[in-house]
Amino acid sequence: NAGVTQTPKFRVLKTGQSMTLLCAQDMNHEYMYWYRQDPGMGLRLIHYSVGEGTTAKGEVPDGYNVSRLKKQNFLLGLESAAPSQTSVYFCASSPGGANTEAFFGQGTRLTVV
């Protein structure tokens, strides 16, 4: 059982380039989330989705877009990368509602130079 899989695991971008991070889950979870983790800042919610075809803004959505065309996939896009977006990105999924156990992917380490 793969759980939550993130692609890629590492990436270096130049300022202004674009990229898409892919998150796939095989647990049939309704809810999916994208977080960024920076030293001393914990996990900050970027965007999330409570079902196929839905997305919503989290705490730090600026500079990112997301799409949830299929229930199992949640894509995070950076249209024009900035050095401030250098971070570790985690995707998570959960059954949603009152069950708050979230399952995390292994993370994507992104460096923008």
Added chain:
Amino acid sequence: GQSLEQPSEVTAVEGAIVQINCTYQTSGFYGLSWYQQHDGGAPTFLSYNALDGLEETGRFSSFLSRSDSYGYLLLQELQMKDSASYFCAVELNRDDKIIFGKGTRLHILP
């Protein structure tokens, strides 16, 4: 807005007991969760309190008091492998966001 406050670091001795506190300001949530994260790894779920009181899972226990806006994670019989960061989190029942605290780094001394 919503916020969760935790100590940034805690140090304890192997074999001892340590408590990591979490105070929160939020308008409504389903329950309080705790996650563990080792260096270079992903967060993993430890426990969940939907109701006030103590929940026990092996060496780990978690407590919630909604009236005091407070919870804690209790780790007993500390082992070196417990050295990690611990995060409290809430799922808001208004909009289903899961919000995390900034984490507590647990250092364990031999």
